[in-house]
Amino acid sequence: MQARIYKRPQSAMQSGKANTNEWVLDFTPSEAKKPDPLMGWAGSGDTRQQVQLTFPSSDAAKAYADKYGIAARIHAAPAKKLKIQAYADNFK
DSSP states (O other): OEEEEEEOOOOTTOOSOTTOSOEEEEEOOSSOOEEOTTTOOEEOSOGGGGOEEEESSHHHHHHHHHHTTOEEEEEOOOOOOOOOOOGGGGGO
């Protein structure tokens, strides 16, 4: 069982920091998705793709993975780059 642990990113429609402090453990797919012959929707028999567990820290997520024998990789969140600029700088 493979999984990845990552910090939940801020969505494109979000300017605040709500729900960005939690870490998520989700499982990598064990089989490829295939189209349904009747409807054409993509699906598979792997139900672990539907599971997302949230944790307050990466250490808690890693401890959970170690406890249940899940091989998990931690993906570090990229550092944020802030461009500090005043409104008056637009007219220089």
